[in-house]
Amino acid sequence: MLSEGLLYCAEGNPESFNPQLVTSGTTLDMTANLLYDRLIEYSDEAKEYVPALAESWQINEDGTEYSFTLREGVEFHQTRYFTPTRPLTATDVQFSFERWLNTDHPFHLISMTGYPFFSAVGLDRLIQRIEVKDDHNFTIHLHEPDSSFIANLATDFAVILSAEYGEQLIAEDNRVALDNLPVGTGPFKFQHFRKDVSLSYRRHPDYWQGAAKSERVVFRIIPSDHKRILMLLTKDCDIVPYPPARDLDNLDARDDINLYSTVSPNTAFWAFNTQKPPFDDVRVRQALIHAIDRESIVKAVYFGHAALAQSILPNTSWAHFSDEEAYTYDPVAARELLADAGYPNGFSMNIWALPVQRAYNPNARKMAELMQSDLANIGVQVNIVSYEWSTFRRRLADGDHDSVLIGWSGDNPDPDNFFRPLLSCAAVQSGSNRARWCEPRFDRLVMSAIRTADRDERLAFYREAQELLNNQVPLMPIVHSMRYKATQPYIEGMHLEPYGGTRLLNTHKGQP
Amino acid sequence: MTRYLLRQLSLLLVTLFLLTVLSFSLGYWFPGDALVNLSGVQTLDSALYQQVASSRGFDSNILVQYFRYLSHLLQGDWGVSLQDGTPVWNEVKARFPATMELAVLASILALMLGIPMGIISALNLGRWPDRFLMGLSLSAYSIPVFWLAQLFILVFAVNLQWFPIAGQINPLYNIEPVTGSIVLDLARADHPAKSAALVDVLRHLLLPLLVLAVMPATLLARLTRAAMHDVLRRNYIKSARAKGLTASQVIFKHAVPNTMQSVTRDLGVIFSFLITNTMITEVIFSWPGLGSWLIRSIYERDYPVMQAGLLTLAALILLVNVLLNLLHAWRYPQIRQELYANA
Numbered sequence: 001m002l003s004e005g006l007l008y009c010a011e012g013n014p015e016s017f018n019p020q021l022v023t024s025g026t027t028l029d030m031t032a033n034l035l036y037d038r039l040i041e042y043s044d045e046a047k048e049y050v051p052a053l054a055e056s057w058q059i060n061e062d063g064t065e066y067s068f069t070l071r072e073g074v075e076f077h078q079t080r081y082f083t084p085t086r087p088l089t090a091t092d093v094q095f096s097f098e099r100w101l102n103t104d105h106p107f108h109l110i111s112m113t114g115y116p117f118f119s120a121v122g123l124d125r126l127i128q129r130i131e132v133k134d135d136h137n138f139t140i141h142l143h144e145p146d147s148s149f150i151a152n153l154a155t156d157f158a159v160i161l162s163a164e165y166g167e168q169l170i171a172e173d174n175r176v177a178l179d180n181l182p183v184g185t186g187p188f189k190f191q192h193f194r195k196d197v198s199l200s201y202r203r204h205p206d207y208w209q210g211a212a213k214s215e216r217v218v219f220r221i222i223p224s225d226h227k228r229i230l231m232l233l234t235k236d237c238d239i240v241p242y243p244p245a246r247d248l249d250n251l252d253a254r255d256d257i258n259l260y261s262t263v264s265p266n267t268a269f270w271a272f273n274t275q276k277p278p279f280d281d282v283r284v285r286q287a288l289i290h291a292i293d294r295e296s297i298v299k300a301v302y303f304g305h306a307a308l309a310q311s312i313l314p315n316t317s318w319a320h321f322s323d324e325e326a327y328t329y330d331p332v333a334a335r336e337l338l339a340d341a342g343y344p345n346g347f348s349m350n351i352w353a354l355p356v357q358r359a360y361n362p363n364a365r366k367m368a369e370l371m372q373s374d375l376a377n378i379g380v381q382v383n384i385v386s387y388e389w390s391t392f393r394r395r396l397a398d399g400d401h402d403s404v405l406i407g408w409s410g411d412n413p414d415p416d417n418f419f420r421p422l423l424s425c426a427a428v429q430s431g432s433n434r435a436r437w438c439e440p441r442f443d444r445l446v447m448s449a450i451r452t453a454d455r456d457e458r459l460a461f462y463r464e465a466q467e468l469l470n471n472q473v474p475l476m477p478i479v480h481s482m483r484y485k486a487t488q489p490y491i492e493g494m495h496l497e498p499y500g501g502t503r504l505l506n507t508h509k510g511q512p
Numbered sequence: 513m514t515r516y517l518l519r520q521l522s523l524l525l526v527t528l529f530l531l532t533v534l535s536f537s538l539g540y541w542f543p544g545d546a547l548v549n550l551s552g553v554q555t556l557d558s559a560l561y562q563q564v565a566s567s568r569g570f571d572s573n574i575l576v577q578y579f580r581y582l583s584h585l586l587q588g589d590w591g592v593s594l595q596d597g598t599p600v601w602n603e604v605k606a607r608f609p610a611t612m613e614l615a616v617l618a619s620i621l622a623l624m625l626g627i628p629m630g631i632i633s634a635l636n637l638g639r640w641p642d643r644f645l646m647g648l649s650l651s652a653y654s655i656p657v658f659w660l661a662q663l664f665i666l667v668f669a670v671n672l673q674w675f676p677i678a679g680q681i682n683p684l685y686n687i688e689p690v691t692g693s694i695v696l697d698l699a700r701a702d703h704p705a706k707s708a709a710l711v712d713v714l715r716h717l718l719l720p721l722l723v724l725a726v727m728p729a730t731l732l733a734r735l736t737r738a739a740m741h742d743v744l745r746r747n748y749i750k751s752a753r754a755k756g757l758t759a760s761q762v763i764f765k766h767a768v769p770n771t772m773q774s775v776t777r778d779l780g781v782i783f784s785f786l787i788t789n790t791m792i793t794e795v796i797f798s799w800p801g802l803g804s805w806l807i808r809s810i811y812e813r814d815y816p817v818m819q820a821g822l823l824t825l826a827a828l829i830l831l832v833n834v835l836l837n838l839l840h841a842w843r844y845p846q847i848r849q850e851l852y853a854n855a
Binding site for chain 2: 002004005007192194195196197198200216218220222227230231233234235236387388390391
C-alpha cells in the first residue's frame, strides 16, 4: 500500500486545479503536468517542440494559420463525479481554448481571476477563431503572425479540458466545479483535497503515454521550508521541492538523500508599484535600487547558489543583454537621486515578501530584512508585509503593494516569456505585471520582436527593450538560480525539466 | 444537588451569553466593516450585500443584529472565511474533533502519569523517591512546550527515526476524514491494512501526546502530593491506622479517595493550560486541529475564523469547568454541604 504511492511535500495550497486561471508555480507544479496535457510540449533534450495531444501540425506561409491533427484514442479521467463516454476530439480543444478566448463562453466568467497568462501574452487578442474540421483536425486562425505562438501553446497554461464534462456541469448547474473538481487527460486523476492538509491523486490507468509508475501521489501542504527538510529526514516526505539554499550543501553531502538540480531559467526581482507615488518617479526607483547591496543578498539568501542578475531575461537566453551600470550598489548616488526627486529625508514604504519558497527565491522574508537595513541607510523606512499565498496573490493583483519581492520562472524557452507576461500594458490589466508599469514604447518593441521569426531582428528589438528597462527600472532583477528537488534515495525515475511544473509519470518507489 | 445543578447550569448559560456578546462585539472592534467581519461575505455586488445585511439585521438596531447573530450561530451559519470563502462551521466541525482527540488523550496520559507520581512522592515524603520525582517534575514543568517539542523531534524523530513528525497518519493510507479525529475515522473505516494503519496512527500520536502531557502531569503530581500529604495527617487516617487496617487499605480506601477530592477541583485549571499548549503543539506537529487554524487566521486577519476559534475554545473550557464542578459536587457530598452553608 505504502510502496505504491509517493509523498510530495508541497510549499503551499493550490489556488485552483486549472492552470488556465493561475500563474503561480506552486499551483502549476501540483496540476499542470499531472492532471492535464497540452497540444505540444517542449523537449529540452531535443531542444525543439514535440507532439503531445497534437500528433502533427502545419503552418501556412503567412504564419497566421496553424492546422493540427489530434492523437486518436486519448481518454479522459473517470472519477466519482464524471464518466467520459468518448475520447478526446477537436471539440474539447475548441472548448478549452474558447473558455479563455470568448467572453460569451458559458465558463468564461466563472474565473474570478481571469486568465492571467493568456491576457498577459495577448493570446486572447491574437487568436481570431478556432475552426473544427472533423473529430481530429482543426485550424487556429491568428490575426497576425506571432513567433512565440507555438512556444505559448507548449506552456503549462494551455491545457485541454473535457467539453463533455463542461456540458454535464451546465446541466447540473454547477459550473465552478470545472476548476475545483478537475477532469483532464493527464497521468493522474483527482481524488480529494483538504486545504492546508493534503491533496491526493490516483493513477489514470488509460493514460496515452502508458500508465504512471506510481499508483498514488499525495501532496502534503507544508508551508515551512525548515519543516519540509525535517520531514525529509524523518521520511515523512519522499520528494521535497525547493529545499532551502542553506541546506543544499548539507543535503548534497548526505548519502541517504538524493539531490537533483537543473538549470531553470528564472529571475527573482523586486518590482515597484509604478502607479503609486513616489514610485512613479524614475529617480526614486533608481535611488532605491542603488541602495541595495545585491552581492550580499546572493551570499546570505542563496548561499552562493545563484547568479547575480543584470537583466530580467536569464543569462541562459540567447537574447540576454546585461548592463552592469544600472543596478550597482552605490548608496551615495542613491542619496543624491533621492534628494533630486524631492525626498532628502527619505520616506516610508512597504516591501511585500513572497510567502512561499520558490526556486528563484528561497527566503524572501530574509531578503526583505537585508533590504530593510540597506534602505535605512538612505533614510527609507521599510515595513515588511506578508500574507498566506493565495491572499498574497489576490491583493497583489489588486495593486495594494508599494513594492514586492517575487520572481518568474520561464514557461518556455522563448525570450518573450519574460517580457510580455511581466511588463506589458496588457499584463497590468491581467495582474501579472507586478510593477504595474505600462510603457507604449516597450510594448511596441516586444510586439515587433514577436512579429518576425528572424532571430537577428528579434535580438535587436530585445536588446533595445532591455536597455529601456535598464533606464526606466520598473523592477530590480536580483538573481537567476537553479531548480532543486531532494528525494529519498529509494525514489526512482526522477527527472527535472527546466521548464514547466513537476512531472511524476515515471517516478516511483524502488526497493528501500 | 438539584439546586447546585441549576446554579451551575445558569452560570454556564450566563457565561456563554457573555461570550457570544463578546464574540459579536469583536465584529465591531476589528477594523473594517462589521458586517464583513461577522459574515465573511466580501462582495462588490450591492444586491448581495443588501441581502446579507438584512439577513443579519444590519438594517436595524444593534440588539436585533445581536439576536440575528445568535440565531445564525445556532443554525450553524458561522459565516465564511475572508481568505477562501469556505463556510467556517464546516472547518470547525472537521477540526474540533482533531483538537479534542489530542486534548483528551493527553489528559488521560497526564492523569495516568501524574497521580501515581504524586502518591508515591507523598508516601515517601522527604526521601529519595520524593526528591527524585519532585526534581523531575520541577524541571519538566519549567520547560516550555515548544522547546520540548523541538527537543523530542530532534532526538526521537531525526536522530533515532522512531517517529514521524507531521500529521495524523501517513496520507498514503488514504483514510477518508469524516469526523476529523483520526482514531474515530480509522475505527469506522473499512480498510485492507487496518492494523498497520493503527500502528501508524499511534506512531503519529505519541510525540505530540508526550509533549502535551508533560506539563499537566507534573502539575498533577505536585497537587496530588500536597493534597495527599494533607490527608495523611488527618485524624481519620490516624484512627484507621489505629483500628489496625493494613497500610494499603489505609491508602487506597481512605487516603487516595480523599486526595482526589481536592485534585478534581483543580482539573479545570489544568485543562485550560492544556488547551493553550494543544494549539502550539498542533502548529509544531502540523495537526489539523482548531489551534493551528486559529493561529493562522490571526496572521491573516481572518476575522470570522478568529471569532469562531475563540468562541469554540472558550466555550469548551467553560463547559469542561462546569462539568468538573458538577462531578466534584456529585462525587463528594461534603462539598455540596459547604456550598449550601455558604449560600
